[in-house]
Amino acid sequence: MTTQGVWRPDFFSEAREIDQAITTADQPSYKGLASPAAIRRMSRGMKMGMYAAQQALGETAVTVPDAIITGTGLGCSEDSDKFLRSMWENDEQFLTPTSFIQSTHNTVAAQIALQLSCKGYNVTHVNGASSFESALLDTLLLLTSGEHKNVLLGGIDEIAEQTYAFLQAAGYIKASGLRETVKNSLSPGVNYAEGAQFFSMGVDQTETSYGEVVDVALQNELDIPEAGSFLQDFLTTNDIQPTAIDAVILGYNGDENDDLFYNALQQELPLTTPLYYKHLSGQFDSCSAFGLAAAAFILKYQTIPPVLYWNEKNPAKTTWKNILIYNHYRGKDHTLVLVRTC
Amino acid sequence: MTALNEELKRKIIDVLNLEDITPTDIKDDEALFDEGLGLDSIDALELIVLMDKDYGIKLTDPKLGKSIFQSIETMVAYISENRTK
Structure with missing residues (x-):
């Protein structure tokens, strides 16, 4: 909220x-x-x-x-x-x-x-x-x-x-x-x-539930080439294939050095629809909560607002079950959050 | 309204962040606490600091506070008699 x-x-x-x-x-x-x-x-x-x-x-x-x-x-x-x-x-x-x-x-x-x-x-x-x-x-x-x-x-x-x-x-x-x-x-x-x-x-699903938070992972510091293994380890832990991730919400913020991490992670998920949100929320330390809010919105309404698409809309996709949220700032405080419909 | 009354009201509004209130909304003889302006004990601490900082008055006897902070009128009277700056 x-x-x-x-x-x-x-x-x-x-x-x-x-x-x-x-x-x-x-x-x-x-x-x-x-x-x-x-x-x-x-x-x-x-x-x-x-x-x-x-x-x-x-x-x-x-x-x-x-x-x-x-x-x-x-x-x-x-x-x-x-x-x-x-x-x-x-x-x-x-x-x-x-x-x-x-x-x-x-x-x-x-x-x-x-x-x-x-x-x-x-x-x-x-x-x-x-x-x-x-x-x-x-x-x-x-x-x-x-x-x-x-x-x-x-x-x-x-x-x-x-x-x-x-x-x-x-x-x-x-x-x-x-x-x-x-x-x-x-x-x-x-x-x-x-x-x-x-x-x-x-803990219980109710009529007002938006979705389920499956898991969260935190990593203090990463180099750009390590972003892929951070993702793979997280997906393996949660027994989910990259192709099962319907959308990935990335923390693109307009700083070239930061955005290289998001590009690297996006390359690991070529079939996943990339989204972004910091053009609406701006950057602040807890802004990734807005990313989770966006994910919850998508899970509930089963539609992606056009303003969230990072690039061209994928017209073939109409259902959104698994959404991944990736955030970091200045190469530190890397986080992955997996949410899904319930 | 004297210049000091006006000045004090402005300072109180500013320090206590009294939203939607102007100096003319505060009557000189209106109670500042409880049913009057509705200030509370934290505000009293802010007013003690204000008296010290802006008028050089140190209030050391808590019993005096009740009578001094009764209204703008009583505050202005005390400030006029005891200010060092």
Whole structure:
């Protein structure tokens, strides 16, 4: 579930392609999300996360999940920015409580738990670009252990002015003023953004189930030639042939060095339909959660929105059973996620 | 509305991120906490920091806070008498 409303059937037809260095997420109305006193203190990440969590739970009619697991690369960086700026500007004096309290990475998961009075397992994974997949792996382990029936899983990252300025100065983010998309990118760096995606994960199939997460694999670092063996090992572990993968959702982001990995993996799956999504979500540490959301959308509606095709549409294919999601960032935090219809 | 009243209201709105509220919406004698403007204990901490940072007033006696932070009027009176900057 996402604040961008990904589960709306018309979402992808209305989606706009990102063509600037830093793009803020469209914000819905947050009235009624929490008390006005609480909302006015929340950063965008907190509001987006709580809103997306509320929608995910609402759709599955789960009132209180057994556990809440989130993944985030930078956490509540807006409040971290504020707190550090305040320390810097005021010579470490006059430190206000709100931004300090809310500057931790687990703020969103904690706030959701408080809102729901959920006293169960509550963990936030912070591991760069594989933060969300780390949370997903934790979710799968928790559910297969049999101790929990349902888990609220989410990925959240927000734009913080100073933090993103540092990333831009380091060349991770494209220069301001450029109008490049993922496909027509000429300069180094990528278009950054922000977002929150939440999923209600359960052991039992229900009427509202979108699909099944079969497995997830994480690899800290790979060279481009190793991408193929990473894939083959994953497919072998899950006893599935490459030809059985109907679509592969790739994390193409417009940075030439990053995209070479996606080209390499695509070559291992010549009969699989390649898709991409970062031209809609932008790059941020937990953006691969948007890739999972796209996969869930395809499994549910059994159609691929045209905007997701990386190249020419395969007209022969009309059913989508097995979908693979591959992501990495700057050659690190490689992840594979296999989902299928249920 | 005096200049200090106006300034203080603007600072409070900014520091506490009071959305959709302008200085003219806050009456000088309106209660800041509970049924008035609806501020809470975390806001009180923010106001203590504001008094120290912007007016050089250190509030060390928590008992005083209740009367000082009663309204804009009471805050302005205390600031006018005790400010060091």
